[in-house]
Amino acid sequence: MSVQVHLMFLGCVLLATLAQNLTGFAFGLILLGMVATLNIISLADVAVVISFLTVANALATLGGPKPALDRSVLMPVLLSSLLGVSVGMWGLGALDEAQMAWLRLLLGCVIIIASLLLVVQSKPRERLSGQPAFWVSGALCGLLNGLFSSGGPPLVYHLYRQPLAYEVIRNTLITVFAANSATRLGLVIAQGQLHMQVIWLSLEALPLVLLVSVLMRRYPPRLSLRTVRWLVFALLVLAGASLIVESLGQVLAMAA
Structure with a gap:
């Protein structure tokens, strides 16, 4: 990789880290999308x-003083998502290519609909949803993370509709x-799929992720929940549209 490619990669990491620390999600979405567009490195890597970097970002963002979290919200979402992963x-090994393409297409459509509902229903719920809703949204999040590495939308949509403080939503995500x-x-790692290029790229980007996360924790931007919700809407639309375009191409190619 040339110096220019390394700088482009770090620029992508910077934008992804900023979005992650503002909304609580979208690091993978933005980094994967930009790398795919610029064709910097393989998507598998x-x-x-x-x-x-997601793990490192979480440690930097939530480190220090006790972060704002609601255990009654966090625990069902966390446990069900791990099972879902x-x-x-x-399922990633059990489904064939055609089934995965159709699932991606369906997921993209659902994400677009959810993003529209999020801004149409501009006011959060008056009361917190019941525990089953958190278990279901967490399980869906984990399932989609396991299948596509794109598990954010169900949980993001559900949490941003709750009467919770912005910091609690972000930290939970x-x-x-x-x-x-x-x-x-x-x-x-257990499957032996980790190699040196991935390790070096992670180490290269790690200081930038930690620096941005620490700075944003100390000097958080003054954004209203409404502004953040619109940012979430834009990121969800981006996620849904990218999935639809990618999967539709695969479906049409297989039908030809």
């Missing part, structure tokens, strides 16, 4: 790099995605 990883990434990373 960047997926593993994302797992490394395991099921999703199993960061914690859950870090746990999911650590689980995926452990499975990758």
Whole structure:
């Protein structure tokens, strides 16, 4: 890799880290999307790099003083998502290419619909949803993380509709995605799919991720929840559209 390619990669990491620390998600979405567009490194490698850096970002963002978290929200989401990751990883090996393409297409459509509902229903719920809703949204998040490494939308949509403080939502998302990434990373290592290029790229980006996360923790931007919700809407649309375009191409190619 040339110096220019390394700088482009670090620029992608910078933008992804900023979005992650503002909304609690989208690190993998933005980094994967930009790397795919710029054709910097293989998507398989960047997926593993994302797992490394997501865990590092969580440690930097939630380190120090006790972060704002609601255990009644966090625990059902966290436990069900970890179970979902395991099921999703199993499904990744059990489903064929055509089935995966159709699932990606369906997921993209659902994400677009959810993003529209998030801004149409501009006011959060008056009361916190029941525990079953948190278990279901967490399980869906983990399942999609296991299948596609794109598990954010169900949980993001559900949490941003709750009458919770912005910091609680963001910290819950960061914690859950870090746990999911650590689980995926452990499975990758156990399967012997970790190699030196991935390790060096992760180490190269790590100081930047830690620096940005620490600075944003100390000097948080003054954004209203409404502004953050619109940012989440834009990121969800980006995620849904990219999945639809990618999967639609695969479906049409197989039908031809």
